[in-house]
Amino acid sequence: MKLTGAEIIIKTLIEQGVTDVFGYPGGQVINIYDALYKNSDQINHILTAHEQGAAHAADGYSRATGKVGVCIATSGPGATNLVTGIATAMLDSIPMVAITGNVPCSLIGKDSFQEIDITGITLPITKHNYFVNRIEDLADSIREAFSIAKSGRPGPVLVDVPKDVQMALYDYEPQDVAPKIPLPLGDEDKIAEAIKLVNEAKRPYIYIGGGAAGLGLGDEIIELANKIDACIGCTFMGLSAIPDGCERFLGMQGMHGHYASSMAQNEADLIIGVGVRFSDRATGNVSKYAKNCKIIQLDPDFSEINKNVKIDCGIVGDVEHSFMAIASGCEAKKNPEWMERVEALKLDEERFENEIAEKSTAPLTPKKVFDVINECKPANTVIVTDVGQHQMWTAQYVKFDSVRRFVSSGGLGTMGFGLGAAIGARVATGDTTVLITGDGSFGMNLNELATAVSHNIPVVIVLMNNGVLGMVRQWQTLFFGARYSNTVLGARQTDFVKLAEAFGALGFRVSTQEDFNKAFEEALASGKTVVIDTLIDKDEFVLPMLPPGGSIDDIITNVKK
């Protein structure tokens, strides 16, 4: 069967199991959009307001399901607008395929209208990319792109297709879904070594990261913790891997992690890292990190072993297999002293939290907002965030009931990620989707409200509005003598309720817990996209905090206002 390149692209996407794509048309992808039009019964296209929104939507789609998210953009500015979204996916190892059009091959290299070297630009922010200048290579390049995106350590892949290749005719035969290449099994000797370390440990700490978040190993992890009398902590990206309610789970550790989780990790004699990469936000000063401690690291990516911290036993390959082998091979034991210590740390944490809560007399604090969200959110709600203080409060306070329910830009820390990602997550799951955002982040890509409204994609948006860039302000308060350079947004005078209404969404404004509760329930029940302008104080802090480059000894648990 002879098809045009554009039709081959769409047919190959359908063949690869793609049902939804996010994108924006333009001169060099008109042919692709024509093919989309003809195949609209098999593939659903969601027109975003901006290509960046399309990239974040494809990313959110993937995070919430594990499927490969797909976005499409035209050449030049369309392609460069994807860049932040692709980099966001890269830093968090999210499988994604981005398809861009380019000028015809005869115009390449001539600075033609809307010509850009997008494969060159995205070289360091993709797992791999393709410039397809021969129609013969088109279908297979897309198939390979899917295989690469989802295999091993996942990541984004870009396929750039010049317009003449989209117009050329070539044979197309459908093929099976490209395989996810299985990871090698962990080395048996290493696994034996790890089991020995686990058996010797008196203060074990199981440490869950993004590489384990989607595996659904929550029960098995808790089982191992019970067996060897360990506590469990996680990285930011590991949130939602452990279902809430386990006594051994101390939550996120690191720069804004839970006090008990960070302290316990520092005092542990063995860290069992499962899909973690020891990022600087998690470790602080590496020369002081986990000094008296052995570290086991299970990871699909060999380059992560010894990259950021020295690893005692690194097991490369299938994380689930290695984990299960260690869990079944190690001996059951009790560590009463360690458990006592962990309990004491939990009490300390509770004390710090109560101190902060008692001091706070505001009618609406972040804690009060999240109490309501935890109370009211239906089962399987996807929680999406932007970047900043609200993101860290979400990480600290939200109780997750199942895996892949936390969608947030961890590695790149992309403000403006949230709304696009929430749209993607909602399209992918059909489950209630709540975006927690701030007035700074929301301001970056709020144009995607148009997408949510026009495609009937209901997203409940909790806009924690403090009139400042809160996270930067917090650093300015703590480390820059309270010189609030360019972080006060109060002069903007944006009326977010009117803004929501202008986009065809609903808008509420609340400043007490009671009103927030009412608005949140109403928003959930409305089945519409709703912006809840949630007014909080500009000097709320995210605590505790390990200062950047500091160690656990420098932990800040309270701040005088």
Added chain:
Amino acid sequence: MKDNKFVIAVYVDNKFGVLTRVTSMFTRRGFNIDALTVGETERPEYSRITICLSGDGYAREQLINQLRKLYNVKKVDVLEQDCIKRELMLLKVKYTKDSRADILAATDVYRAKVIDYTTDEMCIEVTGDPTKIDAFIKLMIPFGIIEMCRTGIVALERGNTTLFD
């Protein structure tokens, strides 16, 4: 510093843009290349890149790992210190009636060749281990080097083994 030098051989797909993928990774991860050469191999589908760098054990491990992660990289190896290394240099040097004999004598001792000769300069081709090339340059400086260029090294391990063994 000298002990920190090492040579890496990399087989990559012989395709458009692959060299950029390799070199851009070096920039992005903060590695500094001393020399890099690339050319065809006994297998037409692959090119061989030879890279000289300096760095400690950590840098070496990171570099190998990051190279191995690139999709078009098929094989990476740090070569043994005693591997066979060769480099080619072309060097233009000024001469006078007085210096001519000395330059030609040095050329002879270094088994180099004069490949161009005009009234006041000659161009010399030298092949050998990079240390030999360094020594030859040092010898030529007093005569007045006009221009020179070096290829960077190519290297193979000794014996009948290959990178694919």
